[in-house]
Amino acid sequence: MAGKYASKLGILKDIVTTVEAGGVGGIPAPGLAFGATIGTDIISDMASQFDFYDGGGLDVCFMGGLEADRHGNVNSHQPKGGFVGIGGFANITGATTTGVFCMTFTAKGLVAKRTPDGVEIVREGTIPKFRREIDAISFSAKNAIARGQRVLYVTERCVFGLAPEGLRLKEVFGGVDREKDILAKLEFQV
Numbered sequence: 001m002a003g004k005y006a007s008k009l010g011i012l013k014d015i016v017t018t019v020e021a022g023g024v025g026g027i028p029a030p031g032l033a034f035g036a037t038i039g040t041d042i043i044s045d046m047a048s049q050f051d052f053y054d055g056g057g058l059d060v061c062f063m064g065g066l067e068a069d070r071h072g073n074v075n076s077h078q079p080k081g082g083f084v085g086i087g088g089f090a091n092i093t094g095a096t097t098t099g100v101f102c103m104t105f106t107a108k109g110l111v112a113k114r115t116p117d118g119v120e121i122v123r124e125g126t127i128p129k130f131r132r133e134i135d136a137i138s139f140s141a142k143n144a145i146a147r148g149q150r151v152l153y154v155t156e157r158c159v160f161g162l163a164p165e166g167l168r169l170k171e172v173f174g175g176v177d178r179e180k181d182i183l184a185k186l187e188f189q190v
Contacts (some may be wrong), residue, residue, distance in 0.1 A: 002062050003027035003038075008013055016041075018058070020047045020088035053091045060098040063089065065104075068153055069132045070188035072141030072162040076132040078162070093139045098150040101139075103129055105155040109166055112156045117176025120159055121181055130160075130167070132187040141166075158182050160190065 006012045007027055019028045022044045023037030037043070044052075052058075065074040074093075076079050077086040104110055106125030113120050130153075141162055144151050151162035152170070159171040169190045172178045183190070 001030050004030060015032065018049065018052075020046065020049060020053075020092075020127055022046050024049075050088065050091055053088060054095055056095045056097070058096040061092050061096040062100045062102055063093055063139075065101045065103045065129075065139075065153075067129045067131055068160075068167070069130075069134045069145065070153060070166045070190075072144070072153070072160075072167050073134060073137045074139035074141075074153075075136045076138040077102055078136035078138075080135065085181065089138050094143065094147075096149070099139070099152070101143070101151070101153045103153070103155060105129060105157050105182070110156075115175055118176065120175050121157065124185075128187065129155075154190065166190070 003012065003017050003133030004027060006015055006017070012027065015035075016025055017028050018024050019035060019037050021035040023040045023042075024044065026037045026039035028034070029038055036165040063076065065076045066079055068077045076089050077084050104125065105130055107127040108124030108125050109123055111122040113122055124186060141151070144162060145164055153167065155159040157173055157176040160167040161170040162168070167190045169182065172182065176182065
C-alpha cells in the first residue's frame with residue numbers, strides 16, 4: 001500500500017517504486033494484483049530486475065514481516081503451520097542500504113487508533129510479532145550488521161533499530177506507555 005499512500009501524500013514524484021515482476025515507477029498494485037504496476041515508467045524482465053536488486057540498486061526498501069526475533073532476524077515467508085515462498089524478499093533486503101520492516105507489534109485482534117496525542121491501543125492482539133525465537137529466517141540480522149546496513153522495524157506504537165546486540169528501542173509514539181505497551185509485552189529485553 002506504500003505506493004497508494006505516497007500518491008495520496010503527493011510524494012510519488014519524489015520516489016521510485018519497484019516490483020519484482022519488473023515494474024519501475026508508478027504505483028505497485030496492492031493485494032491479489034501484486035506484481036502489476038499502475039502508471040509505470042519502465043517494465044523490464046524479472047531477471048534484469050533481480051540484477052538491479054542484487055547489485056544494490058535500491059537506497060531503501062519497505063517490507064512487511066510476519067515476525068521478528070530479539071536479534072533482529074525477520075520471518076516473512078513461513079506462517080505457523082504453513083509455507084509461502086520467499087519471492088524476492090531476500091534479494092531486496094540483503095542488498096539494500098537501508099531496510100525498513102513495517103509490521104504491527106501484535107496480530108489477531110489488535111485495534112489501535114490515532115488520537116490527538118498519538119496512538120491509543122484500544123485492544124491488544126493475541127499473537128506477539130516480536131518473539132524471542134522465530135520459526136524461520138527470511139532476513140538475517142547478523143549478515144545485515146556485517147554489511148553495515150541500517151535497519152528499522154516500524155510498528156503502530158514504536159520503532160526498533162538493529163544494533164550488534166539485537167533490537168534497540170529507538171522511538172515510542174505519543175500516547176503509548178513504554179513499559180506497559182511495549183517492554184512488558186516482549187519475550188526478551190531490548
